[in-house]
Amino acid sequence: MPYITRWSAERAPAMRVVAKNGGIGYADERPYDRDTNGVLWTRVPSLPGRGRPEFGKVHAVRQRRAMEALLCQICAGPADRTADGVLWMLGENPNELDGSGAGFGEFITAQPPLCSPCAVTSAHACPHLRRRCTVLRARVFDLVGVRGAFYRPGYPAPIAWDANSVGFDDPRIRWIRAGQSLMRLRGITVGDLDALRASAVGAPSAPPPSGF
Ligand SMILES: [Zn+2]
Numbered sequence: 001m002p003y004i005t006r007w008s009a010e011r012a013p014a015m016r017v018v019a020k021n022g023g024i025g026y027a028d029e030r031p032y033d034r035d036t037n038g039v040l041w042t043r044v045p046s047l048p049g050r051g052r053p054e055f056g057k058v059h060a061v062r063q064r065r066a067m068e069a070l071l072c073q074i075c076a077g078p079a080d081r082t083a084d085g086v087l088w089m090l091g092e093n094p095n096e097l098d099g100s101g102a103g104f105g106e107f108i109t110a111q112p113p114l115c116s117p118c119a120v121t122s123a124h125a126c127p128h129l130r131r132r133c134t135v136l137r138a139r140v141f142d143l144v145g146v147r148g149a150f151y152r153p154g155y156p157a158p159i160a161w162d163a164n165s166v167g168f169d170d171p172r173i174r175w176i177r178a179g180q181s182l183m184r185l186r187g188i189t190v191g192d193l194d195a196l197r198a199s200a201v202g203a204p205s206a207p208p209p210s211g212f
Helices: 060-069 116-125 127-132 171-175 193-199
Strands: 005-007 017-020 023-026 053-058 085-090 107-109 134-152 159-167 176-190
Touching (some): 023 171, 116 193, 134 171
Antiparallel strands (some): 017 023, 134 159, 134 176
């Protein structure tokens, strides 16, 4: 099961969100509820393997850890790295930061990187990804914001009203309850699955990809 996938026992408890310091906070907030940028994070239990995997749902803490430590999003081993940079595989809409998006030749993504064997395996396991994915390496990468639940002022408590992606330099960041880190990728070299498969020692054999 992918490392960053959330399990059914890991649903976030209902937290009481209050207005705090020109934004939102928890009524019983703890220091670990915020990251080093002061951003409020969804408080989730860590119970991987309990219940059922919830495909398409991402565990906030493991996703953030994979981004910060450059771990493979599937196996949690080190992401693949060569002179061209760290390996990423992005889907149809690679830029996930709304509004102040990425510049020319850069991508902003909530997808953590991958190791080569997992990239090859997942590209063949998922027809959608096989059709639309871009394999690339990035020499420069930095965390630039978060994706999460966006709140607006309300009475008696702030009201969650949208999912949004916001940069750390955007004042709206104080109104986000974060669920995923966003990474900006620069110094991009676009690759292909054939080259990746050739370099992926130990990868299972798979039929030739279509569309590459
Ligand atoms: Zn892996």
